[in-house]
Amino acid sequence: MDIITTENLTKTFDGFTAVDHISFSVKKGEVFGFLGPNGAGKTTTIKMLTTLLYPTQGSATIAGFDILKQRADVRENIGVVFQEPALDTELTGRENLDFHARMYGLSQEVRKKRVFKLLTLVDLLDKKDVLVKHYSGGMKRRLEIARGLMHSPTVLFLDEPTLGLDAQTRRAIWEYIKQLNKDENTTIFLTTHYMDEADFLCDRIGIIDHGKIMVMNTVDMLKKSIGNDVITLSCSDIQKLQKRLEQESWISKITPYASFLTLGVERGEEKIPAIFDIARTVNVTISSVDVRRPTLDDVFIYYTGRSMREQDHEAPHNGTKKPARFRLRWQK
């Protein structure tokens, strides 16, 4: 059963198209992710689906309810964790959850039970009577996730759930998300610009760039779609080598990116000598080669023609500008 369906959903702001005719669907119980750089239209999509913005064009349904005509029913069925913290910092953690529960019309009995259960789930039970302004960033995030679940929504929207958090907290939050997807059978729609997050959490992802879905599939299928192995090489003349390599039928995909050339092939390690031979015939010197299993980053480069990490220097686990995967493993 499809919990979310969209048809040509579009949003323009003063002539700028943030979301451009996107159509997709998410099944019940699935963890679906939008992967894309900042400004790709992820948050705008979430805001339309959660009735906070009106679409310029197109339509969508959540749990069978139209986001334009049945707004109250849609709101009934969704929980949202926004990208920016949306807590009342002058209230305690428990009060924030209680406020939410009352807004959703839960009875006192249910409220108490859910507050206890969810605070336990996110390890905040001992901090429940502390004002939220004294919480750390990670604690606030966990509280927000707990709040999004208070009313047992059919779908939980998570907009960049681990943005700006340290590696350890991110791990913990991933575990919570996995667990609640399993325990409460909550369908999850999340957006992220972290490859590892999409890889770890999502059953299916859509790669979104400039407001358009470039490709949508399971993580495994996406990786397989660009070949079993990926060879990344840098050389003296990328264009010349690319032109020559395009004549080889055993190379499934060729993508130039910055000073590198990425090739999708089968049994990559056996192909390296052949590539060197070809390079020599066109007088191109290869300076480094790297063979590995495809990552979501390769998928992203292939479908968008650029790396997502170009816009993403704030990734907490990766401070260096040059992606780790481009370490020169094999030097001539």
Place this chain on the structure above:
Amino acid sequence: MNQKNFQAIYVLWLRQMKRFLRAKSRVLTTIVQPLFFLFILGFGFNIAVFPGMQGSYINFLAPGIIAMAILFSSMFTGVSVLWDKQSGFLQEVLVAPVSRLSIVIGRTLGGATIALFQGFIIMIIAIALGVPITSTGGLLLTLVIMVLLSFTAVGFGLIIASKMHDFEGFQSIMSLILMPLLFLSSMFYPVTESLPGWLQMLSYCNPLFYMIDGIRGSLTGVNNILDPLVDLGIILTLCIIIMGLGTYFFNKSEA
């Protein structure tokens, strides 16, 4: 309006009460500031003789101070939607399955409760200082006008908040709109005796004039220009229009 919407109104009201009581400095300032006006201005001008003014200056001033306290506090509540917008909390409120109207009502009732609490304190102190009360009926009418004033000011605050995206503009609005309104409201002096004709005309276009004249007429029974019931009619009409506009703008603003 179903039960869920009433619960939403209640919890929005409750939130404001909690926030207000926790912000000790706000509680203090909002009560002390009008008292400065009442005491310092009141005693300072007490020896001055205004032509056509009956009773002491403090009797004349007190209704205006009560109105000012309510006005500032209520406007603050309306404009504080902006805080919620900036902190992101507004989104949390807006995705909840409750009607927009109940969100506005909840906020207005919360703001009005705080504002009236402050208004009462000023009123009690004023009465303690010897400001006379005409009658029980007059006192009741005063309360009604205080409530309407508060609703109107919250609505006005909501309109401002929906048109602004930061606090920069708020300062200009306070000094460019609110200050002239206060000075032309007959709060500090009787406008009929002192102001030139065209400024008097502006006074009569000033909503605040009717609020203060109404409180003055109903509470002390002297120095008012219009019958308090006429004031009440004007205030009621104004309140409905402003609240309607406030709700409309709040509905239209996207988070």
